[in-house]
Every structure is written in C-alpha cells, then in structure tokens.
Amino acid sequence: QQQVKQSPQSLIVQKGGISIINCAYENTAFDYFPWYQQFPGKGPALLIAIRPDVSEKKEGRFTISFNKSAKQFSLHIMDSQPGDSATYFCAASISSGSARQLTFGSGTQLTVLP
Amino acid sequence: DAGVTQSPTHLIKTRGQQVTLRCSPKSGHDTVSWYQQALGQGPQFIFQYYEEEERQRGNFPDRFSGHQFPNYSSELNVNALLLGDSALYLCASSLTVLYNEQFFGPGTRLTVL
Numbered sequence: 001q002q003q004v005k006q007s008p009q010s011l012i013v014q015k016g017g018i019s020i021i022n023c024a025y026e027n028t029a030f031d032y033f034p035w036y037q038q039f040p041g042k043g044p045a046l047l048i049a050i051r052p053d054v055s056e057k058k059e060g061r062f063t064i065s066f067n068k069s070a071k072q073f074s075l076h077i078m079d080s081q082p083g084d085s086a087t088y089f090c091a092a093s094i095s096s097g098s099a100r101q102l103t104f105g106s107g108t109q110l111t112v113l114p
Numbered sequence: 115d116a117g118v119t120q121s122p123t124h125l126i127k128t129r130g131q132q133v134t135l136r137c138s139p140k141s142g143h144d145t146v147s148w149y150q151q152a153l154g155q156g157p158q159f160i161f162q163y164y165e166e167e168e169r170q171r172g173n174f175p176d177r178f179s180g181h182q183f184p185n186y187s188s189e190l191n192v193n194a195l196l197l198g199d200s201a202l203y204l205c206a207s208s209l210t211v212l213y214n215e216q217f218f219g220p221g222t223r224l225t226v227l
Binding site: 006033034036041042043044045046047089091093095096098099100101102104105106107111 | 118121142147149154155156157158162164169170172193204206208211213214215216218219221227
C-alpha cells in the first residue's frame with residue numbers, strides 16, 4: 001500500500017520531443033507528489049510538485065498531470081533537451097502526524113538525443 | 115546559501131565494521147531525513163529526526179541508528195555492516211517536520227567489501 005509504481009524504466013526521446021513518465025499509487029493518504037531529477041553522482045533535486053486537489057501544474061517546460069480518481073500522475077517534459085538527460089523519480093509524501101516521509105518510484109532513465 | 119552537505123563523499127568498509135555518516139541541513143531547516151539508494155533504485159526512507167528525536171522510521175533494522183544535534187546536523191550510524199548495505203546514503207532537510215519540500219544532499223557512497 002506504500003508503493004509508488006513508475007514507468008517506463010527507460011526512455012529515449014529526440015531533441016525537441018515530449019518526454020512522458022507515469023506513476024501510480026495505492027495509498028489515498030498520500031497528500032503531496034513531487035518529482036525529482038538526479039544526475040549521476042548527485043543527489044536528487046526537486047523539480048516540481050503537486051497536491052491532489054490540483055489536476056495540473058506547469059513550471060516552464062515541466063508539467064505534472066494528476067488524476068486523483070485513477071490514483072495516477074505523470075510528468076511531461078516539453079521541448080526535451082540533451083541537458084534533460086537524467087534519472088527522474090516520482091515520489092509521494094505522507095504525514096504520520098509527527099513526521100513526514102517520501103516514498104519513491106523506481107526511477108526512469110531519460111536520454112534525449114541531439 | 116549553502117545547501118545540504120554530507121561527509122564523507124565516499125567510504126569503503128569491510129563486513130562487520132561500523133560506519134558513521136554526517137549531514138548538515140540547509141540553512142534555516144530543522145528537520146533531517148535519511149534515505150538509502152541502492153544502485154538503479156529509488157531512495158528508501160530510513161528515518162527522520164526533529165528536535166533531536168527520531169520521529170519516524172522506515173523498514174530498516176536496528177543496526178541503523180541516528181542522532182540529531184542541537185545545531186540540527188545529524189549522523190547516521192550503521193553497525194555490523196553487510197554487503198547489502200552498499201549504497202548511496204542521502205540526507206534530506208526540510209524547513210520543519212511536517213513541511214512538504216525535502217532538499218537532498220549529494221550523498222555518501224558506501225561500499226562494503
């Protein structure tokens with residue numbers, strides 16, 4: 001019930017194309033859904049996040065679409081660039097009342113070809 | 115503004131040894147969480163510290179313990195190291211304990227031989 005399932009495992013996109021990464025969750029107590037970008041040898045960097053009362057959030061070329069009834073959310077990267085090549089993780093956050101923890105998906109390795 | 119810092123960058127230990135990893139949170143943050151990231155996987159929550167107390171723990175054995183100091187910095191200790199403990203250990207800080215955004219440090223790469 002704590003799992004977050006992410007797909008695809010890897011994705012290859014041409015420069016200028018749209019990259020789409022999908023995630024699904026089971027626990028309806030999750031109340032915050034961030035996406036992280038991780039380059040080799042670095043820690044994850046917060047990219048964009050959404051709350052379940054919002055269906056879409058856009059920041060620059062990055063958009064999160066959220067479907068509460070289907071318990072699914074996705075990251076869209078418009079006009080993908082070679083510099084976007086990295087591993088992307090979706091996550092879901094839950095509060096126990098005295099703490100908050102993130103549950104991560106398994107990651108998507110994105111390669112943007114020049 | 116310094117982000118989350120971690121030390122050391124890399125560490126090599128042998129099975130059965132003990133290791134201590136260190137983390138300084140982002141300026142103004144008082145909550146620290148630790149995550150383990152095995153190669154090719156997403157980070158797994160170990161525990162969260164706030165007000166020098168462990169507030170929440172993930173599915174990790176008691177060999178994993180931690181500490182938070184009055185200046186909000188934190189240590190992760192792992193005893194009786196196993197080969198399977200080889201991973202990137204990430205520290206994340208947040209403004210306060212129930213705040214949503216968590217900011218990660220660069221991690222400590224632990225190799226157990």
